[in-house]
Amino acid sequence: MVSVRRKDTLSEFSTGWSLATADLLSDAVPWRTFRWYRGQKHYSGTYWSSTEAAHVIYEFRLELARLLYADFDVAVRRIVAQPFLLRATVDRRVRKHVPDLLLISEQGPVVVDVKPLAQLVNPRIRFTLGWTRKLVEGRGWRYEVWSEPSATELRNVRFLAGFRNPSCFDETLLEEVRQRDLSHTTLGEALSAPIGRPPALVRSAVFHLVWNQYLTVDVRSPLTRSSILTKGPRV
16 A cells, blocks of 8 residues: 655555556655754755756755756656655564655656765665565566665765755756767866856856766766766767
8 A cells, every 4th residue: 555645735645555556656746744853863954856847855865866866867857755665564563664766757756865884784674675675676667775875976976066056057068068078078168168258157158068967077077187087978
């Protein structure tokens, strides 16, 4: 059984897990809401997603990191936080679980649970993730347990996310940068391209195109002026 909160009325709707369509689940509002209290050990907040062109909630910083990666992924078309409540009878007991994220990608739905590596040894957590995986993959959907990424990669994605909002950029300038064919040049050469615009605007336009993956760079290594740009999947 799966339950969602409807976006139009905020009422709850439940149906069989095998009957819940991706459209139904992706149109839900978060099942859980924020909690703030004295001594809280995690930091909740909202993240403005370029994929959604709206804010998406997160309950802790590692979940925010996964949101950044989802927003950076050109294959992801929708991002839904706390998307639904799953109920299942496992070992003769009713179990409940709210996954952290639902991603609707070009390859199909992806249900994501974000857990620190240190928690994955906890038998209770492993049990919950195990029966959730069985239900999700039983539908032919992807299930992902996501933990701490590479510090360098996260630092790069977080930096590029600062250039994600398209409303902050002049489309004429972006087109001028695209026309320069900066693939197979260094990042330093791209940032210094003689476009006849203020260097700060050219710099931000280049990073916006990297965020949108009209241009790509290896984010697994530190970004330097010698980093090589290539054509991205959106070209």
